[in-house]
Amino acid sequence: MLRWPRPEQEVQAWAAAQRRARPSLQRVGVFGSYGRGTASVGSDLDLLLIDERAVGPQHQRLRHWPLERLPLSCDALARLTAARTDECSL
Numbered sequence: 316m317l318r319w320p321r322p323e324q325e326v327q328a329w330a331a332a333q334r335r336a337r338p339s340l341q342r343v344g345v346f347g348s349y350g351r352g353t354a355s356v357g358s359d360l361d362l363l364l365i366d367e368r369a370v371g372p373q374h375q376r377l378r379h380w381p382l383e384r385l386p387l388s389c390d391a392l393a394r395l396t397a398a399r400t401d402e403c404s405l
Contacts, residue, residue, distance in 0.1 A: 329385055339368035344365070345362060346362075347361030363391070366396075367395070369394060
């Protein structure tokens with residue numbers, strides 16, 4: 316029988332370590348199949364990183380985050396806070 320990982324504790328530990336290293340990280344959210352509780356074999360981990368100091372295009376924002384330390388393949392979005400989004404809008 317296959318046992319698929321439940322990465323909640325690893326994600327929480329990773330998020331805490333990232334907040335210590337980069338205090339601008341305000342929140343880490345899990346979405347997609349893990350967020351819905353429907354993950355199965357082959358599912359990846361989808362994260363939303365709310366970073367008040369995020370700048371540049373998405374690929375540059377993600378360079379700051381060591382996603383390879385997480386227990387699963389991971390897709391992530393690094394976003395500005397709502398306040399910064401308003402501040403930066405055209």
